[in-house]
Amino acid sequence: MNKLHINPKYCKGCLICVEMCPKKALEPSEKMNAKGYILPRDKDMSLCNGCKMCEVMCPDFAIAIETEED
């Protein structure tokens, strides 16, 4: 199963990754980072197919997907 990594220092809670995931594997969490931004978290990573659309879309370089090949 693929693993989600969110950098809480760089993420600004725009939630573009949550919206643009074609498999809807992410959701907003209840956690805020130190700057008050809502961070995303994995809803169901078994849905993630490793397309890395979230990595290409992120404006802040705050997300990374670890697939089995990595």
Added chain:
Amino acid sequence: MKKHPMLKYLKETGPQGDRLPLIMCPGCGSGQVLNAILHAVDRLIEEDGIRKENFVFITGVGCSARLTSHYLNFDSGWTIHGRTLAIATGALLANPDLRIIVITGDGDTGAIGGNHFIHACRRNLDLTIVCLNNGLYGMTGGQVAPTTIPGVATTTTPYGNTEEEFDLCRLAEASGATFTARWTTAHPHQTMRTVMKGVRKKGAAFIEVLSQCPVHKKASPTDMLKALKKNTKRIKSGETAPGDKIPIGEFCNIDKPEWIQSYQRVIDQFAETD
């Protein structure tokens, strides 16, 4: 924790402390365009064997220009407003082996930099110009720009814009650019592939990217991305888009001698007679 793959091209810390997170507003489209450009540069270094030292990024002033300010781990220039292309011209003529990627905004290119823009395209210099178009002047407070669509409300047109807008791709093509294209921040893979084509193209490549400004438009970034996808239609060159949709895609791709080639021909011709 695994880091984002493009962080290897950014400087995360410096003498004054942490440089990241980026200074951009949450959900700003400019970070997404930088992401797509870095993916393109990564593939060009791997596939074409271009050295990392040969890439140079030049920007002007504005929200689009903050991308090179102190984040990029490449040789780059953060220059004066509108004169981005003048300085990029100087850099290219000083060292024609450089692959120069110019990142500007719709104000930096279409407004204050309009004159340098038409002449850089007319001279068909070997530059790749990526223009981030959000339809307003972002950094100064959301005022109307030459690329604002008629009827849209901005800070200085609260009752709706009364002027017609520039189509920057057609302006570039009419001035003499040999490669023009338009995408949006909702099309990152297409933007990446077009930037690769633009760098490989010998001549002026103009790539416009429609991007969202969630702060001045007072909308959420995800709503604006969905609207960008909905209000644009991909066309092939020669087709026209339906009236209410903005055409996107690669428009013009022709071959013409590039500036340095034309100049070299004159040098070679007169070198024999000396």
